[in-house]
Amino acid sequence: xxxxxxxxxxxxxxxxxxxxxxxxxxxxxxxxxxxxxxxxxxxxxxxxxxxxxxxxxxxxxxxxxxxxxxxxxxxxxxxxxxxxxxxxxxxxxxxxxxxxxxxxxxxxxxxxxxxxxxxxxxxxxxxxxxxxxxxxxxxxxxxxxxxxxxxxxxxxxxxxxxxxxxxxxxxxxxxxxxxxxxxxxxxxxxxxxxxxxxxxxxxxxxxxxxxxxxxxxxxxxxxxxxxxxxxxxxxxxxxxxxxxxxxxxxxxxxxxxxxxxxxxxxxxxxxxxxxxxxxxxxxxxxxxxxxx
Amino acid sequence: xxxxxxxxxxxxxxxxxxxxxxxxxxxxxxxxxxxxxxxxxxxxxxxxxxxxxxxxxxxxxxxxxxxxxxxxxxxxxxxxxxxxxxxxxxxxxxxxxxxxxxxxxxxxxxxxxxxxxxxxxxxxxxxxxxxxxxxxxxxxxxxxxxxxxxxxxxxxxxxxxxxxxxxxxxxxxxxxxxxxxxxxxxxxxxxxxxxxxxxxxxxxxxxxxxxxxxxxxxxxxxxxxxxxxxxxxxxxxxxxxxxxxxxxxxxxxxxxxxxxxxxxxxxxxxxxxxxxxxxxxxxxxxxxxxxxxxxxxxxxxxxxxxxxxxxxxxxxxxxxxxxxxxxxxxxxxxxxxxxxxxxxxxxxxxxxxxxxxxxxxxxxxxxxxxxxxxxxxxxxxxxxxxxxxxxxxxxxxxxxxxxxxxxxxxxxxxxxxxxxxxxxxxxxxxxxxxxxxxxxxxxxxxxxxxxxxxxxxxxxxxxxxxxxxxxxxxxxxxxxxxxxxxxxxxxxxxxxxxxxxxxxxxxxxxxxxxxxxxxxxxxxxxxxxxxxxxxxxxxxxxxxxxxxxx
Numbered sequence: 001x002x003x004x005x006x007x008x009x010x011x012x013x014x015x016x017x018x019x020x021x022x023x024x025x026x027x028x029x030x031x032x033x034x035x036x037x038x039x040x041x042x043x044x045x046x047x048x049x050x051x052x053x054x055x056x057x058x059x060x061x062x063x064x065x066x067x068x069x070x071x072x073x074x075x076x077x078x079x080x081x082x083x084x085x086x087x088x089x090x091x092x093x094x095x096x097x098x099x100x101x102x103x104x105x106x107x108x109x110x111x112x113x114x115x116x117x118x119x120x121x122x123x124x125x126x127x128x129x130x131x132x133x134x135x136x137x138x139x140x141x142x143x144x145x146x147x148x149x150x151x152x153x154x155x156x157x158x159x160x161x162x163x164x165x166x167x168x169x170x171x172x173x174x175x176x177x178x179x180x181x182x183x184x185x186x187x188x189x190x191x192x193x194x195x196x197x198x199x200x201x202x203x204x205x206x207x208x209x210x211x212x213x214x215x216x217x218x219x220x221x222x223x224x225x226x227x228x229x230x231x232x233x234x235x236x237x238x239x240x241x242x243x244x245x246x247x248x249x250x251x252x253x254x255x256x257x258x259x260x261x262x263x264x265x266x267x268x269x270x271x272x273x274x275x276x277x278x279x280x281x282x283x284x285x286x287x288x289x290x291x292x
Numbered sequence: 293x294x295x296x297x298x299x300x301x302x303x304x305x306x307x308x309x310x311x312x313x314x315x316x317x318x319x320x321x322x323x324x325x326x327x328x329x330x331x332x333x334x335x336x337x338x339x340x341x342x343x344x345x346x347x348x349x350x351x352x353x354x355x356x357x358x359x360x361x362x363x364x365x366x367x368x369x370x371x372x373x374x375x376x377x378x379x380x381x382x383x384x385x386x387x388x389x390x391x392x393x394x395x396x397x398x399x400x401x402x403x404x405x406x407x408x409x410x411x412x413x414x415x416x417x418x419x420x421x422x423x424x425x426x427x428x429x430x431x432x433x434x435x436x437x438x439x440x441x442x443x444x445x446x447x448x449x450x451x452x453x454x455x456x457x458x459x460x461x462x463x464x465x466x467x468x469x470x471x472x473x474x475x476x477x478x479x480x481x482x483x484x485x486x487x488x489x490x491x492x493x494x495x496x497x498x499x500x501x502x503x504x505x506x507x508x509x510x511x512x513x514x515x516x517x518x519x520x521x522x523x524x525x526x527x528x529x530x531x532x533x534x535x536x537x538x539x540x541x542x543x544x545x546x547x548x549x550x551x552x553x554x555x556x557x558x559x560x561x562x563x564x565x566x567x568x569x570x571x572x573x574x575x576x577x578x579x580x581x582x583x584x585x586x587x588x589x590x591x592x593x594x595x596x597x598x599x600x601x602x603x604x605x606x607x608x609x610x611x612x613x614x615x616x617x618x619x620x621x622x623x624x625x626x627x628x629x630x631x632x633x634x635x636x637x638x639x640x641x642x643x644x645x646x647x648x649x650x651x652x653x654x655x656x657x658x659x660x661x662x663x664x665x666x667x668x669x670x671x672x673x674x675x676x677x678x679x680x681x682x683x684x685x686x687x688x689x690x691x692x693x694x695x696x697x698x699x700x701x702x703x704x705x706x707x708x709x710x711x712x713x714x715x716x717x718x719x720x721x722x723x724x725x726x727x728x729x730x731x732x733x734x735x736x737x738x739x740x741x742x743x744x745x746x747x748x749x750x751x752x753x754x755x756x757x758x759x760x761x762x763x764x765x766x767x768x769x770x771x772x773x774x775x776x777x778x779x780x781x782x783x784x785x786x787x788x789x790x791x792x793x794x795x796x797x798x799x800x801x802x803x804x805x806x807x808x809x810x811x812x813x814x815x816x817x818x819x820x821x822x823x824x825x826x827x828x829x830x831x832x833x834x835x836x837x838x839x840x841x842x
Binding site for chain 2: 009015021024028029030033037041043044051054070083107117
């Protein structure tokens with residue numbers, strides 16, 4: 001039953017079996033296949049001899065080259081740290097003004113900070129640092145806690161409303177929910193606050209006067225009598241044109257009714273002092289560029 | 293369809309579906325308030341519908357035909373249709389997932405439509421739904437014809453096919469509810485895994501029993517591959533899914549492995565799912581439909597042996613190349629890398645064997661899109677196995693790992709190899725199964741071919757560019773030794789490639805829809821043709837003969 005036939009096209013014999021019309025030729029395995037099998041296997045053997053490869057009972061074959069991934073990565077990290085040591089130490093110890101005077105150090109900052117900002121800060125503050133709903137702009141010159149280098153460094157270190165023991169802490173009270181202000185009172189004070197930053201409220205003068213009274217009694221303790229904010233308390237300026245949570249009627253009503261409590265992580269354990277200094281200088285420069 | 297079952301078989305089918313329905317009801321009770329309860333109701337409805345479908349014809353007439361004189365193709369037919377259904381679902385999901393990466397708003401703010409939930413619906417939909425059904429269906433077809441024996445049983449093929457689809461439904465619906473084991477390609481929870489083990493063991497027994505009654509002295513190569521697929525997938529599935537349920541009433545379990553052992557087990561599984569699900573089984577398809585369609589003998593039987601044993605031996609070692617430069621010991625990485633490289637030659641031997649088989653039939657490749665599907669599939673098989681071995685080399689992997697290059701590699705294999713060989717096989721087998729002269733429209737087959745090829749090429753090129761760009765950006769340092777690009781910089785750079793990828797996927801999806809339409813129209817309308825020697829025959833004669841165990 002096993003009838004071998006010769007394939008007229010290739011001249012090779014079949015194996016003599018047939019399955020549902022399919023036959024197979026008995027062609028030899030091409031030389032090239034054996035050659036490449038030899039190449040890949042010899043390469044593997046050589047690699048096994050040179051590198052860590054086969055498990056033994058309690059250890060493994062270490063390889064003639066003595067190559068160890070973990071050792072190598074440790075060395076690479078040490079080398080990289082050593083290469084950076086000089087300028088990172090300067091960034092970590094010198095005051096900001098002095099760093100600004102040093103063109104070499106500032107070149108390091110310009111190379112290091114953008115990616116650092118992109119990976120650490122951009123998710124909330126935006127890749128252009130202009131903020132967004134719920135997150136303040138870093139380039140409008142309006143600082144909740146202050147924009148000098150020392151203050152930014154401290155904000156970065158401890159965060160705001162963060163689990164850090166020394167965290168900055170600030171909370172906008174829920175004036176409506178807690179019954180301090182009635183809903184009409186909230187609407188009135190919204191109109192007043194909007195008028196402070198030149199928003200067109202179309203409110204009558206006596207309504208604005210009433211709003212001013214409500215403001216003085218409830219809001220001024222944090223936001224200041226002139227509503228320009230108090231940086232020691234992290235209370236924002238209400239007379240400029242940037243609104244973290246929105247300056248329209250509905251958003252402001254929600255802010256006053258339910259309160260707000262923003263959150264910024266503490267970076268002390270995640271970024272080195274030098275990295276935080278680089279970010280501080282970078283953010284200050286961003287603001288300066290956009291301010292011009 | 294059910295009139296081909298005897299009354300006894302119909303009763304057995306009712307008992308089985310009734311038992312599954314009861315199990316579903318029990319799950320619905322103990323799992324109430326949990327996704328497991330929903331899965332209980334799904335199981336109850338699925339099995340309940342089957343129960344009543346069979347019950348409806350319980351007292352119908354007994355089958356009159358001589359069942360030994362024909363192959364049992366009903367499960368194959370249903371399997372082909374289910375495969376196409378899942379192709380449309382899974383690839384449609386793929387286009388959506390791809391679009392979400394370019395435009396995240398396309399999530400529409402629902403939990404079920406978030407990327408993390410619909411991505412596994414895409415991957416499981418195409419791998420298990422489309423690929424798995426195609427494998428089961430073609431394995432039934434090929435095993436009968438190359439053994440000249442009817443399937444060993446009339447209930448177990450249905451149990452395997454429908455049970456497997458119940459698993460797919462539970463998997464996909466579970467993902468949308470947030471059920472996952474967090475193991476890639478093994479996401480379904482413990483009860484779905486147990487169910488799949490039962491289905492798979494029945495599949496294995498059915499395959500072995502049918503082979504045992506074969507009328508051929510030798511087992512054809514395609515069956516070696518299918519058998520390897522069934523056996524090894526069972527082993528992989530059982531070991532990787534070993535877990536302790538947190539409760540018998542909830543869809544939550546904890547893996548039996550922890551730490552690096554868990555990672556190693558998972559990628560031993562993950563890589564060999566590629567090897568034995570997405571490669572071995574589909575090589576079985578290739579080994580049957582390509583020579584059949586080309587009407588040429590297989591180029592070299594010896595090469596078949598060499599590549600089969602090479603593939604099954606070397607693949608099993610290669611999984612650790614998914615974990616290069618991680619916490620697993622370096623010697624494990626060495627073994628994964630070297631075995632991956634040694635795997636290349638047997639893999640290319642398969643692709644070469646397929647292409648050399650076409651010698652003398654290249655004019656058919658030019659004229660016949662169905663054969664061209666298979667030819668291009670073999671080319672992509674060669675391409676992606678080379679790429680796989682290349683990417684397994686540690687220094688290459690340090691660039692490619694975690695980037696879109698990996699995604700491109702997977703899709704070169706999944707679209708270019710797995711899907712193309714499947715579509716080619718479906719176009720070859722549908723006219724045979726439904727006794728038609730040809731497909732409804734050969735022009736639509738051409739359209740499908742070119743859409744699929746264009747889609748694959750666009751997809752793969754987009755991901756190569758994106759992946760290499762991404763990998764290079766991640767490792768670019770400034771003179772200061774700090775990173776030159778932030779992660780969001782790389783996202784911006786990848787955005788155009790993500791759009792291109794979605795377009796490539798959409799073209800591929802459009803081809804699949806056309807293919808499904810063409811198959812349905814073939815079944816409904818094309819002319820009838822008497823079968824040509826497509827029934828079990830005795831070893832010497834061409835007349836129908838009684839298969840050994842019937």
